[in-house]
Amino acid sequence: MPIELQTQQWPAQTRRAILLVHGVGNAGPGDYLALLADVKLMLGDQADGTVIYQLWYDQVNDWFAAKTDLGDLLASAVASLRSEINDPELGEAVAETVGDVLWPVLVADARAAVREVYVAQLKQIVLDGINAGVPARRQKLSIICHSLGCFHTYEALHHIALFPSHALQPATHEVRFANVIFMASPVQLIRTVADKLGSLVPNRRWLYAVQGDALSIPFEKTLTGMIVPSVRRWVSITGNLDPVGGFFFRNKAPWAYMQVAGQESRVDDQSPLNISSKQQLAQLLRDSRRTLSPPLITASNPHSWENYVRLNSGELRQWIAT
Amino acid sequence: MDRHMIASRQLHVAVAAFVLASASSARTAAAQPPTARFDTAQTRAYTIGALVEASRSAVSLVRGAPGSAALVARVERLLVRVDRPDVIRLPLDVLVRAPFRQGDAREASFARVARWQRRAVVPGLGAGDAADLDSLARLTVAELKFAMEGRQPPVSDDSVDIILTPYTALQRGELQVSIATSLEKLNRFERKYGPEAPRLNLAEVGLNYVAQWVPPFRPNADGWPSRFEIVASYVPSYLTIADEKARAVTVAELGLRSYLWQRGWGGAVGGILRPGYLSVGVAVAGDRDGAFVSPLRGKARVGGFIGWGETKVAVIGGDERRLLITRQMQLLPWVF
Numbered sequence: 001m002p003i004e005l006q007t008q009q010w011p012a013q014t015r016r017a018i019l020l021v022h023g024v025g026n027a028g029p030g031d032y033l034a035l036l037a038d039v040k041l042m043l044g045d046q047a048d049g050t051v052i053y054q055l056w057y058d059q060v061n062d063w064f065a066a067k068t069d070l071g072d073l074l075a076s077a078v079a080s081l082r083s084e085i086n087d088p089e090l091g092e093a094v095a096e097t098v099g100d101v102l103w104p105v106l107v108a109d110a111r112a113a114v115r116e117v118y119v120a121q122l123k124q125i126v127l128d129g130i131n132a133g134v135p136a137r138r139q140k141l142s143i144i145c146h147s148l149g150c151f152h153t154y155e156a157l158h159h160i161a162l163f164p165s166h167a168l169q170p171a172t173h174e175v176r177f178a179n180v181i182f183m184a185s186p187v188q189l190i191r192t193v194a195d196k197l198g199s200l201v202p203n204r205r206w207l208y209a210v211q212g213d214a215l216s217i218p219f220e221k222t223l224t225g226m227i228v229p230s231v232r233r234w235v236s237i238t239g240n241l242d243p244v245g246g247f248f249f250r251n252k253a254p255w256a257y258m259q260v261a262g263q264e265s266r267v268d269d270q271s272p273l274n275i276s277s278k279q280q281l282a283q284l285l286r287d288s289r290r291t292l293s294p295p296l297i298t299a300s301n302p303h304s305w306e307n308y309v310r311l312n313s314g315e316l317r318q319w320i321a322t
Numbered sequence: 323m324d325r326h327m328i329a330s331r332q333l334h335v336a337v338a339a340f341v342l343a344s345a346s347s348a349r350t351a352a353a354q355p356p357t358a359r360f361d362t363a364q365t366r367a368y369t370i371g372a373l374v375e376a377s378r379s380a381v382s383l384v385r386g387a388p389g390s391a392a393l394v395a396r397v398e399r400l401l402v403r404v405d406r407p408d409v410i411r412l413p414l415d416v417l418v419r420a421p422f423r424q425g426d427a428r429e430a431s432f433a434r435v436a437r438w439q440r441r442a443v444v445p446g447l448g449a450g451d452a453a454d455l456d457s458l459a460r461l462t463v464a465e466l467k468f469a470m471e472g473r474q475p476p477v478s479d480d481s482v483d484i485i486l487t488p489y490t491a492l493q494r495g496e497l498q499v500s501i502a503t504s505l506e507k508l509n510r511f512e513r514k515y516g517p518e519a520p521r522l523n524l525a526e527v528g529l530n531y532v533a534q535w536v537p538p539f540r541p542n543a544d545g546w547p548s549r550f551e552i553v554a555s556y557v558p559s560y561l562t563i564a565d566e567k568a569r570a571v572t573v574a575e576l577g578l579r580s581y582l583w584q585r586g587w588g589g590a591v592g593g594i595l596r597p598g599y600l601s602v603g604v605a606v607a608g609d610r611d612g613a614f615v616s617p618l619r620g621k622a623r624v625g626g627f628i629g630w631g632e633t634k635v636a637v638i639g640g641d642e643r644r645l646l647i648t649r650q651m652q653l654l655p656w657v658f
Binding site: 002003005060063064106107108109112113115116117119120123124126127130131135136137138159163165166167171172173174199202203205206222223224226228 | 392393457459460461463464465467468479482483486487490493494496497498500501503504505507508509511512514515516517519531534535540541543544545547548
């Protein structure tokens, strides 16, 4: 079935749009209703003046899952991760959990296809705004992404800043995101593991997460040499018990935590989840994993997207709605 | 001068007069024009002349502002070059579909380097015009806009929007074309990897994984999938007629599959006549016919196969020559 982009008519006087990008999961239209409700609750009386889009890319993942078998390669990625974590109590469970977000790194076509879905949806959002009479320079666009969705966001933003063919460059096309909010981002972790995998990662040249000396905010250099960043506010939110976001039982792992120059960082204290030991956390992570299915992330899991939105609703509202 | 050019010049004069008048009041908040909404219905009427006029309006507002002299001079040089009747009468659509705006001509193609392709990059535009217009657009939308916003008093948001309306129209057209391009890319990915694509066995998965390091097999810089895929399969289901009897023949295939991207081809829509892929390569069979006979058994019979979608025909030589036919299918997942 061909990919269908979400298109919406922006109500009069509306200049604000949000794109929600989910992580690992078999999500499709109609899913993540609880999250959508949380986002609307967070926006409060500003919700009516905000157009909310959701990116669905799992259909593309399914194409590749059916045709490729990455078992051995993923196993080697997980092994590499386990040695990096070097924690006898947490290492195994964390490595397997994080392994779920590593597979796109290993298939160049899968990366390119998901990125294309993402970029096409961004183009549709900007076009919807223009069609409603709001030129790109007046659109207030925000992205809230979670987990693997952060990786796809990072890749898509860098790609559109580089290629004029997508008509989404920050200077030439005036598409500058007001906020990009990464929740439990595995981008640095993917960069580290991809570095360790070395030549096992195909088409590295077009894997933006491994380029340069460090992760960066994408930008466009204009004809006169002016640097125009794609994102005005780049935020990283993670929890101190969330291994995908780079914390291993309250310890920040610099090799796994996304730190970008110019980034605003928040680390949630996840004590209210009542996870008192590494064994308990490891068990929770193991319980969330399912055979031949994406993990099931419940509210008691430190990786829960809904919890991140609820816990940070005040700041989110301030960033997005003002 | 046609009516669109007259209209755009009138717009330029009106906007520039309005903006200059409002700027002289020193307070931009009180200088809002009646409307700044972007009217999509108007955009079809725009010509390249509207872009030229928009840039001219922007330049007129920043001329004399501190630090803008070099920028103004650069834009004016471009304006002198492109403000010609044969250029400004062209519709915006010419630029919307220009490959240099779409990224395809960031590097000269081999055909162009070899001088096989001599026609203009953009139909209707002379040598250098396309690049000049691209530069004009980039300078206007970025540097001139920042200069308008940064001058004292600043040009109001609504005035900037009105002045740059032709560029918004250009971007709207580019987005429409670019979305169509993205969907076409995804159609190709689906043809290669989607539910109607041929299944791979484990050997093919491994070979095609390694092939991702070889340029013809990996997606290109702008994300277009490669049309090629390696075929390495064990096919026990070829059929032949020998001694007036139908027989199964087991064949090992090594070759290349090439996906056909044309619209209307592939899947149920294309049917047998217009398949989604074709394949070609070497076929090897053992020294006797039969299903599940090892292709390595005895003296090998070597030939070739060609596939037109799911239909494959092979010819093997040797002492027992055979003309074989089969259908692309996978009987055991990941195996054959």
